[in-house]
Amino acid sequence: MSGRFVVVPAAYVFLLREGAAGTEVLLQLRRHTGYMDDHWAAAAAGHVERGETAFDAAAREAVEEIDVHDVDLAFVTAMQRTRHADPIDERIDFFFTARSWRGEPRIMEPAKCAELRWCPLVDLPDPVVPHELVVLRSLSGPPLPAYSTFGF
Template sequence: MENAVRVGVGVILIRDGKILLGERQGAHGENTWATPGGHLEMGESVESCAKREVLEETGLHISALHKVGFTNDIFDRENKHYITLFMAADCPVGEAVIMEPEKCKAWQWFSLDALPKPLFLSMENLLKETNLKSLIS
């Protein structure tokens, strides 16, 4: 399984023209900023995975899910390869809570014009391929 390509799901939470990013720790991409997300489980829909991961990581409930795109992410240093499926969702209420402190240092809302650095590889790849401003009204 070490050399298998894994499927990740990233969720772009949108509120007041900003997106939610967390600073990763304890896994590949440590000290980079990423959307909530995780591994797609056997038999799980992408939408169910998105809702589950957001709730597990932030305590937030999301709505109005729609597909954004995907990235092909090769983490050379960690010898990992992911296909990341990105979903966008509205998140009108609630504050993001650090539900998994071993995996995330902080959650913060960012304008697309003022994203933190460094970004997680899959987020960098998504930004190269997708105009996220079209998602944010």
């Protein structure tokens, strides 16, 4: 291997619905993953597999992690992020929202997820995974451009 910069692609899905306090997002409380445990995060997210599009990965993760199908995905941003040579953060993250799907979201990986919760976008729990918080804030405020960065 030549020491070239390696980028790990991931796809994230924020399910949205209208609630009493306005738009709500479904978040999961991460547990026993080894990364950002005890932080709130997208209810469904994961790596893009070889030969898979980010769009297909987002739909697959929604089924695998929260048992929802036919997710009507809307692209939000592609975020390139780093923590200056920390390999875990040499990433390109593709963020999607969905306002319709089939099925009732439920925890499918209880070893990695302690809780699912609908949260008002204007009153998010603490702490939220930092780069995901940037995207969540853009859903109720100034939108992010199609390409965004974090950590540079």
